[in-house]
Amino acid sequence: MEEALPKSARRYVGVDIGGTNIRAGVVDSTGHIQGEARRPSLADAGMRAAIARAVDAAAEAIENAGYTVKDISAVGLGVAGALRSREGICIFSPNFADSRGVQILGPFREAFGLPAVMLNDVAVQTLGEHRFGAGRGCSNMVMITIGTGIGGGAIIDGELRIGSTEGFAEVGHMTILPDGPFCTCGNRGCWEALCGRDAIVRRAIGKIQQGNKTIITDMVDFRLASVTPALIAHAAEQGDELAVEVLEETGYYLGIGIANLIQLYNPEILVIGGGIAQAGRWLFEPILRTVRARAHMVPAATCRLVPSQLGDDAGVIGAAALAAREAARLEASRPPTTASADPER
Amino acid sequence: MEEALPKSARRYVGVDIGGTNIRAGVVDSTGHIQGEARRPSLADAGMRAAIARAVDAAAEAIENAGYTVKDISAVGLGVAGALRSREGICIFSPNFADSRGVQILGPFREAFGLPAVMLNDVAVQTLGEHRFGAGRGCSNMVMITIGTGIGGGAIIDGELRIGSTEGFAEVGHMTILPDGPFCTCGNRGCWEALCGRDAIVRRAIGKIQQGNKTIITDMVDFRLASVTPALIAHAAEQGDELAVEVLEETGYYLGIGIANLIQLYNPEILVIGGGIAQAGRWLFEPILRTVRARAHMVPAATCRLVPSQLGDDAGVIGAAALAAREAARLEASRPPTTASADPER
CATH class of the missing domain: 3.30.420.40 (ATPase, nucleotide binding domain)
Incomplete structure (x- = not known):
């Protein structure tokens, strides 16, 4: 042998x-x-x-x-x-x-x-984040990835849980706003229909089409199809009010969902990954403000919100x-x- | 020894x-x-x-x-x-x-x-429900109790989970309607602020005060403080439209929360207990209708909704x-x- x-x-x-x-x-x-x-x-x-x-x-x-x-x-x-x-x-x-x-x-x-x-x-x-990244040593951890959609995963009592049909922590299709925008899944007001990539871009384009002033139009040379979350974050960094508003609204809905996850999974740590998470403080500040306002119980006070390490x-x-x-x-x-x-x- | x-x-x-x-x-x-x-x-x-x-x-x-x-x-x-x-x-x-x-x-x-x-x-x-009641033999089960508040508990991979600070499945304070009624916890639009005992009674009294006809007023001899969920359920059984509407709205919000729990915990079974659960089909029908409309993924198709056995x-x-x-x-x-x-x- x-x-x-x-x-x-x-x-x-x-x-x-x-x-x-x-x-x-x-x-x-x-x-x-x-x-x-x-x-x-x-x-x-x-x-x-x-x-x-x-x-x-x-x-x-x-x-x-x-x-x-x-x-x-x-x-x-x-x-x-x-x-x-x-x-x-x-x-x-x-x-x-x-x-x-x-x-x-x-x-x-x-x-x-x-x-x-x-x-x-x-x-x-x-x-990966639990074994080698932000969640090392934690027994209870939730991870979300914010990109085209919003995905989720959870470590509970030290083990990755996958549920009865591998659908555990299908966080993107949690209803956050019952009368909100339609989602690709057929439901409306799903978390990812409010905070995924397309939702963020749509939010910006909606405000631009209402005639609000923004440097974004110049940045994309008036081709609104070229607007991306990264570009919106870049505009916010430069103090663009419309961009800040878009990230503020997105952060508000992200915060509601995160508060829900904290109360449902009671984790020590919630790890935020995915491309959108890179939008920085313009997104994280409204997230934190909303979580603080929405989640008053012990679970919120004891949960750390951190970016992905890997x-x-x-x-x-x-x-x-x-x-x-x-x-x-x-x-x-x-x-x-x-x-x-x-x-x- | x-x-x-x-x-x-x-x-x-x-x-x-x-x-x-x-x-x-x-x-x-x-x-x-x-x-x-x-x-x-x-x-x-x-x-x-x-x-x-x-x-x-x-x-x-x-x-x-x-x-x-x-x-x-x-x-x-x-x-x-x-x-x-x-x-x-x-x-x-x-x-x-x-x-x-x-x-x-x-x-x-x-x-x-x-x-x-x-x-x-x-x-x-x-x-109790897992060991001796409706959840016997299940590896993944969620229980909710609907009464004054809405409580929750979960069995995941065969074990009761309590989270990092005994706050696992604090389902009653999940936000369901961001601009909804204020909750005792300080948040607004919490599940229990929409579907707990007081919310149901308030919903009925609101409709009565708008002048809608109902047998409930006779049942309580115009003392609206005596309205209870049991009484509303009783009126619905007798075909009272206002009572049916109240349970319909309550079931809609219950259904949204239940759809969320199914997508977050992916259980084989979701057990519904507590006094309000006894309101019968006037509540369960809108619950089921909403869950079917809101939860389109595999988890919903494989999860059974059942009343508490114990x-x-x-x-x-x-x-x-x-x-x-x-x-x-x-x-x-x-x-x-x-x-x-x-x-x-």
Whole structure:
């Protein structure tokens, strides 16, 4: 029997399969990326082809890190979409064409002959931040990622929870404003319909079209389709009132949702990630003001709101942490070898 | 050393300390109440005196069941209020005068010489419904109780979760309508400010004062202060339009909150308890309609909404289940006795 590497020297492949980019990395047991590779998702070309590219990226990452498959203990994946992760299947991903029923883990197991596991992308990021980022050492942590949509994940009593059908902490579709804007899910007033990327841009364009003065129009040379949250944040930095108002309103609704999560999960820490989170103080100040006004109980007083520490790496590092968890589980369930058996028997 | 009873023959005392009534019961290991006793809470006279009466009730329940303290393995308590349960202390109970810092477990330990444990009332009811009621066999369950306020509790991956400061599933203070009515907690639009007992009554009185016709005015002989949710439900049963409208609106807001809980906790089952839940189909139909409209994802399709099975007994039975859990924990942490030790050693 081959001898296992000491735990501290083990390496895992983490793969982050998003709607735009695929990233693979070799991650050591301390959470450091030792080599990586990227591919475009080309989501319109279907999920099966994307998975094949993800396998390629994983192989290239192993090579770039200077290793061979023998040096890797397991592969972990974070996938944007609803999954039946034990079966390795995608139920549905809004990003990819032809995603229903696609087998995701199979190609990785075949290509590398390694254990392979997956969970949805935000669950994996939550695991990454808990194991190696902002949530290290916490028993109770919530993570949200604010981008195109709003995703969520939660560590409760030390473990990542996924719920009865892998839908735990589907925070983006919590109703925040019953008569609010329609959401892609069919409901109205969902958190992500109020605070996701499109909602923020729409809020700005609405105010511009009402004739309010702003430097944003000059910044995009009057092409309103080019307005982005980053650009709005940039305008706010320069004191643009309209931009400040947009972030103020967005922060208000973000704060309501965050107050709700604090009261529902009672975490020690709430980690905020995703691109929109980079809008800085113009967004965080109204968030904090609203949380303070809305959440009066002990849970709010004891919960810290912090930005993600791993940033864009949370997906790859989290996926590797998932792989490490699986490797440990497999090891624990293996019958003891001669070397580790009781010498007395 | 005294020999422990076989687990199947053990009995526990469960005590439910609410704002109006104190109930104590001796409960066997199959969840049946074998004898009980009650006392008034007399909340205005302070919590310390109420705890003394609760100890009396527990002693009387043991006697009524035909046992002595020797026959009991442990005592469990469910207490309406915010607790530091490990220390046995009440942080604050809105029901009781002088509740801050009151030691609750001490008097029980002194009186009976038994292990005593406690948690807040809704957590305990959730444990009861999970162990012996509507949630038997479920790994993921949410319970809400709709009464004066709205309380919540959750079983996640088979265990009752209490969060980092015993505030898990503080569902009543989730914001449902940002500009809604003010809540006793200082926030506005909280779930319980929209759907608790007072909100329902206020909704009815508002419509009556607008001059809408209703049989409710006759039912209370024009004393609007006598309107209750039960009376509104009764009027709805008789086809009273105003009463139906009141329950319809209440069910709409209940449905929004329930849809949120389903998406945040992804439970197999959501158990609805508390007095208001008895309003029947006039409330459940709008709840179900709203949940179906608001929660489009897999979690909603796989979650069953069911009424509490233990009803008013959930508190006593749940408190006994908590005692049983503590007894099992103590047993597991005890060093092995001679009889159970390895004969080889």
